[in-house]
Amino acid sequence: GQNIDQPTEMTATEGAIVQINCTYQTSGFNGLFWYQQHAGEAPTFLSYNVLDGLEEKGRFSSFLSRSKGYSYLLLKELQMKDSASYLCAVMDSNYQLIWGAGTKLIIKP
């Protein structure tokens, strides 16, 4: 079966760095996505990786290793507004997104 695993919850301190991991097993691979979802709101697109390596976008970076079925989202200089759930999703061989349950990130002052 297809499976996306990510930690349920993480806590970090304002101004610090946090890494949210995602491992996956899917039938085929056509890219990995990270989304941010604030409580009560819709998911918003953060990043897309299809090749191995690191993609940097401001304070957020996303890494992919296809051979290991592994990705992480790195958030730097954490701000209180970064408190949200972070969703990992993999596009399978049918070009459908398979979603993880999300990681709730709690930022403490």
Next chain:
Amino acid sequence: IAGITQAPTSQILAAGRRMTLRCTQDMRHNAMYWYRQDLGLGLRLIHYSNTAGTTGKGEVPDGYSVSRANTDDFPLTLASAVPSQTSVYFCASSDSNERAQYFGPGTRLTVL
């Protein structure tokens, strides 16, 4: 404002009633999707449409139907609602040139 709109924002529905959730996008995206989101679970695909006039079944299609008469609209119908369909429903769309999906604000549905 460009994007996706959903209606209603929230709804309480008696079991056995018929309900249509509306979704409209003005980005001229080819593909549209309906997901449900339940606590502790990832988003689950209900139905999708790759282009106007075509639809397909996702992971959890039972009890739901969709239509795609034009590019902009993708309504989701619950023919006879059951309590297990209590959930938050998100509509999304994507362009063929970009794989990222963009989401509407969601509909919170409670079936009693």
